[in-house]
Amino acid sequence: MRAFFIGKFLDGFIGTQKVRELTQLFEPVVESMGYELVGVEFQGAGGHGTLRVYIDRDSGVSLDDCAAISHQLSGILDVEEPIKQAYDLEISSPGIDRPLFKLADFERFAGRVAKIKLAVGQLGRKNFKGELQGVADSKWVKIEVDGEQFDLPYADIAKANLVGDI
Known part of the structure; x- marks a missing residue:
């Protein structure tokens, strides 16, 4: 709560x-x-x-x-x-579906499931849900979705949040 x-x-x-x-x-x-x-x-x-x-x-x-x-x-x-x-x-408080604002948040919560929405589509999609893998070169957010690795430009992230475990 x-x-x-x-x-x-x-x-x-x-x-x-x-x-x-x-x-x-x-x-x-x-x-x-x-x-x-x-x-x-x-x-x-x-x-x-x-x-x-x-x-x-x-x-x-x-x-x-x-x-x-x-x-x-x-x-x-x-x-x-x-x-x-x-x-x-x-x-x-950020709650169970904690929003991710800072680049450091994506590193801090590596290993957790997150939803990321991009302002600009990548590879024909804007929405990604998977396990955060951290950050690369201080500008890329790494996420694994169904076994596939994506490097998303941090600058293009419109909204991101953790997916709470209940």
């Missing part, structure tokens, strides 16, 4: 560059509180969205942890005002 906390905010469309900026803005705050910033994503259009911030730590993440991080990040967002459209701030 995944812990999460939602806070409501009013504020513009944000793209990949803005998500990177928010990640850089949030990371020192989250780490200073003893958590790992797993990643940041923004979803939504039509004037309203969700800014989702994933946090983790070895002992797990509780609702109180999410609320504490939400309080700190809300203050930063109020001062910096990086988003100009209406949005909800959601703080969440």
